[in-house]
Each structure stands twice: as C-alpha cells, then as structure tokens.
Amino acid sequence: MKKLVNAQILKNAPLTRDIYELIFKSEYLAETAKAGQFAGIYLESESKLLPRPFGFCQTDAKAGTVRIVYRVVGGGTKILSQYPEGKTLRVLGPCGNGFTYSAQKRVVIIGGGMGTPPLLKLAQDIKKANSNAEINVFSGFQNAQQVILKSDFEKTGAKVYISTDDGSQGYMGNVISLIKNVLRHNPDGGSALPQSPEIIFACGPKVMLKAVSGYADETATPAQVSMEERMGCGVGACICCVTKTNDGNGEAYKKVCAHGPVFSSKEVVWNG
Amino acid sequence: MVDLSVDIAGVKLKNPVTTASGTFASGKEYADFVDLNKLGAITVKGVSITPWQGNPPPRIAETYGGLLNSVGLQNPGVEAFIKEDLPFLKQFDTKIIVNICGHTEEEYAEAAQRLSTEAVDLLELNISCPNLKKGGIAFGQNPKMAHAVVREVKKYAKQPLIVKLSPNVTDITEIAKAAEDAGADALSLINTILGMQIDINRRRPVLYNVTGGLSGPAVKPVAVRMVYQTARCVKIPIIGMGGICSGGDAVEFLLAGATAVAVGSANFANPNATTDVLNGICEYMQKNSIAKLSDIKLA
Numbered sequence: 084m085k086k087l088v089n090a091q092i093l094k095n096a097p098l099t100r101d102i103y104e105l106i107f108k109s110e111y112l113a114e115t116a117k118a119g120q121f122a123g124i125y126l127e128s129e130s131k132l133l134p135r136p137f138g139f140c141q142t143d144a145k146a147g148t149v150r151i152v153y154r155v156v157g158g159g160t161k162i163l164s165q166y167p168e169g170k171t172l173r174v175l176g177p178c179g180n181g182f183t184y185s186a187q188k189r190v191v192i193i194g195g196g197m198g199t200p201p202l203l204k205l206a207q208d209i210k211k212a213n214s215n216a217e218i219n220v221f222s223g224f225q226n227a228q229q230v231i232l233k234s235d236f237e238k239t240g241a242k243v244y245i246s247t248d249d250g251s252q253g254y255m256g257n258v259i260s261l262i263k264n265v266l267r268h269n270p271d272g273g274s275a276l277p278q279s280p281e282i283i284f285a286c287g288p289k290v291m292l293k294a295v296s297g298y299a300d301e302t303a304t305p306a307q308v309s310m311e312e313r314m315g316c317g318v319g320a321c322i323c324c325v326t327k328t329n330d331g332n333g334e335a336y337k338k339v340c341a342h343g344p345v346f347s348s349k350e351v352v353w354n355g
Numbered sequence: 356m357v358d359l360s361v362d363i364a365g366v367k368l369k370n371p372v373t374t375a376s377g378t379f380a381s382g383k384e385y386a387d388f389v390d391l392n393k394l395g396a397i398t399v400k401g402v403s404i405t406p407w408q409g410n411p412p413p414r415i416a417e418t419y420g421g422l423l424n425s426v427g428l429q430n431p432g433v434e435a436f437i438k439e440d441l442p443f444l445k446q447f448d449t450k451i452i453v454n455i456c457g458h459t460e461e462e463y464a465e466a467a468q469r470l471s472t473e474a475v476d477l478l479e480l481n482i483s484c485p486n487l488k489k490g491g492i493a494f495g496q497n498p499k500m501a502h503a504v505v506r507e508v509k510k511y512a513k514q515p516l517i518v519k520l521s522p523n524v525t526d527i528t529e530i531a532k533a534a535e536d537a538g539a540d541a542l543s544l545i546n547t548i549l550g551m552q553i554d555i556n557r558r559r560p561v562l563y564n565v566t567g568g569l570s571g572p573a574v575k576p577v578a579v580r581m582v583y584q585t586a587r588c589v590k591i592p593i594i595g596m597g598g599i600c601s602g603g604d605a606v607e608f609l610l611a612g613a614t615a616v617a618v619g620s621a622n623f624a625n626p627n628a629t630t631d632v633l634n635g636i637c638e639y640m641q642k643n644s645i646a647k648l649s650d651i652k653l654a
Contacts, residue, residue, distance in 0.1 A: 085387045087626055125624065130419045132624035159417075175626065313413040313561075315422065316623040318387075320380040322400070322429050323415035332448060336409055336429055341384070 085318060086111055090174045093148060095166055101155045102197075102231055103164050105137075107172055110147035112139075117181035118205035119286075119309055119345045122151065123317035125173040134175055134317045135159050136340070138201025138286070138309070141235075152200035152231060178317050179344045182284050182307050186213050191257055191280035191304075192241070193295050194222040195287020196229065201309060202286055203232050206239045218254050219280070220244065221265070223258030223291065227251035258287075259294040280304055283348075296348035306348035312339045327352040357634075357640040358647045361395065361615050363592050364478050364515035364540035368395035368450055368615060371648060372605070372633045375570075375596045375619030376401055376454035376479060376519070377426065379629075381440035382447070384412050388626035393633065396450035398617060399440065403456050404465040406432035410486060416552040416561040421571025421598070422620055423550050425564035427486040428456050433469045441473060450476040452517065458490035460507045471513035478514050480539075482506065483521030483546035485568045495521040496532035497548070504539035513542035517594065520585070522574075525550050527581045528588045535589045541616065543594040544585060545578045571620040572598040579611045586612025600628060602635015609636075609651045 098104045112122060116139045123134030141150035155164050166172070175265055182205050184190075190209060196203045199222050209216050218241035224230045231238040236243045237255045245253030246261040254261040285295040286309035299306035315321035319341030328337045328350045337343065359370035373396040374382075381399045382391050391397060409429025416423040430436070436453070445452050453475045457463035467478055480500055484491035494504045505518055518534040520527055522545040531542055547568025552561045560566075578597020586593055595613030598620040599605050608616050621628035636648075645651060 087388060124377075129572070131417060132420070132620065133417050133422065134623070135416075313415050315415045315424070316378075316384075318384045318626065320376075320378060320384040320400075321415070321424065321623060322380075322409065322426050323412070323424055325409070325412050325414065325429070329413075336412075 085176060085178060086174070088174050090149070090172045091172045092166055092172060093166050094153060094168060095164070098152065098231055099228055102229070103153055103155065105151040105153065105163070107149055107174065108147055109149055109174060112149050112174065112176050113142045113147045114144045116142050116149065116177040118208045119139065119175040119201055120179045121179055121201070121344065122149065123175035124163065125175070126159055128162055131159050131162065133315055134160070135163065136178070136314050139177070139204050140200035141204050142208065154197050175182055175317055179340055182309070182345050184209050184212060184282075187281040188213070188216055189280045190216050191262070191283045192218060192220045193222070193262065193283060193285040193287070193291070195258060195291040196224055197260070198285075198287030198291070198309065198311070199232055202284065203235050205284055206236055206241050210239050218242070219265070221258050221262045221272065223247070223261065223287070225249070257294070258291060259298055283307070284288045285309070293349070293353045296353060299348050302355035307345050308348050308351065309344045310339050310346060310351065311344065314340055316340070357645065359637070361648060363477065363517070363594070363615060366450055366515060370395040370633055371609070371615035371636070372629055373452060373615060373617045374622065374629060375592065375617040376481065378619040378622045381436070382444055383440070385622065385626055389629055390559045391447040391449055394449045394629055395615060396452050396476065397444060398452040399444070401435070401454040401456040401484070402427045402430050402433045402436045402466060403428065404433055404462050404469065406430065406435065411492060413561060413563055414567075416567065417517050418550070418552060418569065418571075419573060421569055421573035422623070423552055423562060423567035423569050424499055424547070425486045425562045425567035427564065428491070430482055433466050437469070437473055440492055441475070445474055452477040453481050454479040454481050454519070455456045456481040456484060456491065458487070460504045462490070463504055464507050465633055467508045468511035475514055477517055478512050479517040479519050479543060481519050481546070483519050483564070484513060485521070485523060485549045486564060492521050492523060495530060496524050498529045501530050502533040502537040505534050505539050509538040512641060517541040517543050520544040521546045522577055522581055528584055531585045531589050535591050539591060540584060541592045541594065542589065543596065545581050545639045546576070548574055548577060570598070572600055574598050575604060577578060579607055582608055582613050583611040599632060600624070602632055602637070605632050605636050606639050606651060609648070610653050611646060617650050
C-alpha cells in the first residue's frame with residue numbers, strides 16, 4: 084500500500100559532479116519497497132508542485148533507510164540537491180509494480196545512465212532470494228565521469244561490465260554491443276549459448292530499452308524493462324505517463340506509474 | 356459543529372468538497388490516502404460511450420505553479436466504468452458525479468442514457484476539454500452548440516445535469532446562460548486554460564499534442580473571476596474549481612458565488628488535498644463564527 088511519509092534526510096551529497104546520493108529515514112518504505120518500484124518526492128516549492136519519481140536504489144530494512152541516486156537535470160532536482168541533512172521530506176511510495184524475479188540462475192542486468200540506480204536494489208534482492216544466482220551487470224554511461232555504483236554492484240557478487248560512449252572507461256560503444264561482445268553472442272542469433280541468460284532486467288533510456296528488447300527477442304530470453312515517461316501524480320490518477328503497449332488484446336496506452344514502470348519487453352510497442 | 360451541507364440540483368452533499376474530473380480517477384487511486392466517505396462527492400474521470408485511447412505522450416508539462424496536460428480523455432468507456440469502477444465507488448458514503456464526454460451530441464446523449472439506470476447521483480457534461488480534435492471544447496465555445504448539446508442530453512439524462520464550462524471563451528456568461536436556458540441543473544467551472552510550453556534546448560513543444568490545458572494554483576484568479584461573473588447571471592448552482600489547494604482557496608470560490616468546490620491538480624501535489632481543503636473550510640467557519648456554509652458570503 085502506498086503511503087505519504089515524512090522522511091528525514093540523513094545524507095544528500097554528490098557522488099559525481101552532478102549525480103547525488105540521497106539517504107533518508109523511512110522504516111515503512113525501507114520495509115515495503117520492491118526493486119523497480121519508485122518513490123515520489125515532493126519539493127517544498129510553490130512553483131513546482133509535482134512529485135519527482137526516483138527508483139529505489141537501496142533499502143535497509145534494519146536501519147529503516149532508503150537510498151536514492153539522482154542527477155541534477157532541472158529546477159526540481161536542483162532544489163532537491165540543496166536540501167540539507169536533517170530536513171524532512173514528504174515522500175510518496177512505494178509506487179508502481181517493480182521487477183519480478185523468480186529464482187532464475189543466470190541473470191543479466193542492463194542499465195543505462197540514470198537507469199542504473201534501481202538495478203542495484205534488484206541485484207541485492209536477487210542475491211538475497213537466491214545466493215546461487217549468477218548476475219552479470221552491463222552498465223552504459225556517456226563517459227567515465229558519469230559512471231556510478233560499480234563497486235556497489237560488485238559487492239553483491241555480480242560481475243560488472245562498463246561501457247562508455249566515448250571509451251573513457253570500459254568498453255567503447257553502447258551497452259548492447261558490449262553485452263554481445265562479452266557473451267560472444269552467436270551471430271546467427273542462436274540462443275543455446277552456454278552463457279545465455281535466463282532472464283534480462285533493464286532500466287535506462289527508451290532507445291536502450293528498445294535495443295534490449297531486440298536483443299531479448301534475438302536470443303529468445305524473457306526481458307523486463309523499466310520505462311520512463313513524464314509523470315504527474317505518481318499514483319495512476321492523471322493518466323499522463325503512458326506508454327503504448329499491446330498485451331495481445333490490441334494496442335493501448337498503459338500508465339507507467341501504475342501498470343509499470345516495469346513491463347515485459349514483449350508488451351511494449353517500441354515504435355508507438 | 357458547523358453545517359457544511361449543500362444542495363446541488365436537489366442532491367444533498369454532506370459538504371461542498373468534490374474532486375475535479377480527471378484528477379482523481381475513480382477514487383481508487385487515492386483511497387490509500389483519503390477517507391472517501393468524508394468527501395461531499397467524487398467526480399470521476401470523463402467517460403465516453405466507447406473506449407478512448409487518448410493522446411500520445413508526453414502528456415504533461417510542469418509550469419510555474421501549475422501544469423499543462425494533454426491526456427485527451429483516455430478512458431475505457433462507459434461499460435467498463437459501470438462494471439469496474441462504479442461498484443467500488445458505491446461502497447462509500449459519498450455522492451457520485453460522472454463526467455461524460457463525446458465527439459458529437461449523439462455520443463454525449465448515449466453516455467447519459469447508458470448511465471440513466473445506474474446508481475449515479477449527478478452527471479457532469481464535459482463540453483470544455485481542450486485536448487480533443489473533435490467535440491469537447493467546441494461545444495463549450497459556442498452558445499448555440501452548447502445549448503443544443505445540453506438540450507439533447509437532457510432528453511436522456513435521468514440524473515440532474517451539471518455542465519462544465521471552458522474558460523477559453525470571450526464571455527463565459529454567454530455560454531453559462533445558454534446552458535441554463537437549455538435545462539442545465541448546475542454549472543461547474545473552470546476547465547483548463549489552453550496553454551503551451553516549449554523546450555528551448557530541443558526547440559520543440561514539450562507536449563506531443565503541442566498545446567494542453569493549464570491547471571493548478573496559477574489559474575486560480577481566472578477561475579475566481581469567472582465564477583464571480585457567472586454566479587451573477589445564472590440562478591443554477593455553481594461548482595467552482597481552478598487551483599484550489601487550501602481551505603482558504605475554497606472559501607474564495609464560495610465567496611465568489613460557488614455553492615460547492617472541486618479540488619483538482621492539488622491532488623497531484625498532495626494526495627491529502629481534498630481532506631485538507633475540507634478541514635480548512637471548517638476552520639475558517641469556526642474562526643469566523645459561521646454556522647452554515649451558505650452564510651459564507653461577500654461582505
């Protein structure tokens with residue numbers, strides 16, 4: 084059940100030049116949030132009314148803390164970045180549906196830029212649910228300055244592969260060519276490779292998710308993708324953050340905040 | 356104890372607070388936050404005789420003190436509403452107002468007819484949506500068309516009919532009078548104000564639909580003015596809306612001549628907004644020793 088909670092900021096500091104780490108106290112959210120779900124943070128601003136959606140990056144149920152990693156991209160995140168420790172935030176959550184993990188052993192996680200943070204919680208939760216899971220994380224960024232959470236992923240026991248657009252760290256190119264390279268994907272499109280994953284989870288820009296979906300189709304691997312769209316209420320009321328889907332009953336706009344943000348890659352109409 | 360009850364076309368609301376159509380879905384989405392039994396009425400998202408897909412995204416843009424939307428009345432159709440949403444709403448001790456939309460007079464009339472046998476307390480005729488290529492606002496910008504659609508729908512509606520007016524007109528009183536003359540039982544205003552936002556980096560409109568409807572605190576002075584003007588030229592009750600976030604905002608509309616008020620975009624900024632507005636009205640009445648809501652009048 085979604086709640087509106089008052090959460091005290093424990094930490095709000097830059098990880099890189101414009102990417103911030105926010106840790107706040109909320110026992111309720113720390114206990115209930117699932118990977119892939121998100122929190123809506125309200126700004127104390129007369130001019131900016133809408134909640135800002137952020138995927139849960141990490142939760143600690145014992146300590147009752149929630150970690151969010153965000154990038155300062157506009158006026159709202161700028162205001163958020165200036166909030167001091169000790170300040171109380173109004174936070175809505177947990178919102179959305181989250182990823183569904185069902186004990187698969189070979190897991191591939193694909194992140195793009197600021198789509199990466201929610202995947203950390205996913206990797207941690209998968210390891211908790213199944214310590215035998217083999218997780219390969221493929222994470223793409225613009226450049227080395229934007230690379231985040233690499234060591235956090237490694238701490239879960241996952242293997243982490245980085246790509247950057249300019250080659251300043253890791254593989255030069257996009258994350259899909261990285262994954263094909265690493266998994267030595269069969270160019271004939273076969274899916275019987277020994278390393279082929281049983282499930283793919285992805286979060287990132289739509290163009291990346293579309294490529295992930297194509298890769299999943301080529302390798303006949305099920306994929307769950309976390310979509311992003313300009314959002315209003317965060318609870319499914321305003322019907323603004325829609326994405327075109329087809330679940331077999333024809334095309335329809337589904338709400339990213341309520342039906343998603345996680346969808347099966349097969350359900351999303353990528354050219355819609 | 357203050358008396359908050361109001362009468363809208365013979366339907367008694369326990370208090371004057373309802374929701375603006377399209378901002379509260381069919382109530383379910385806010386039931387985690389708001390005790391729906393406490394609301395005077397719930398006005399649901401617009402329904403049409405057939406399912407509507409709505410406009411492509413992006414459908415929303417935040418603006419200074421408000422937001423633009425271009426949803427385009429996406430809804431699963433009146434049958435799905437009756438089957439899936441109405442049973443949920445009926446569990447609560449609140450009045451149900453169903454907003455109906457259409458592309459043509461016939462579509463509006465069919466939706467009204469389909470709802471005539473259902474447990475719905477009031478209908479709200481949406482002739483003011485700015486996000487449709489056909490219908491919607493077109494009916495609300497022309498007194499003759501407004502008159503005709505209201506008269507047509509009145510033939511089929513069994514519940515009292517509220518007509519929701521658009522602010523995107525030169526003289527809202529003309530449309531208000533036309534609706535009253537055609538048999539409207541109440542009016543609600545304002546719907547959103549047509550607006551636009553451009554992304555200067557991409558050099559493109561933010562909304563896929565280019566233009567959208569502006570709502571939120573930014574539009575409140577326009578809404579108060581229009582309620583004030585309209586209340587002075589019609590006899591039927593008015594549900595006032597447009598940027599109401601607090602009890603004080605609601606009282607401003609009541610003073611302008613509204614009988615009831617609707618909370619809209621404020622729900623997005625604060626899921627408890629409806630309750631906060633209601634509590635704020637009570638506090639205002641107590642502080643000013645006003646026993647009856649209808650005694651909130653301009654000095």
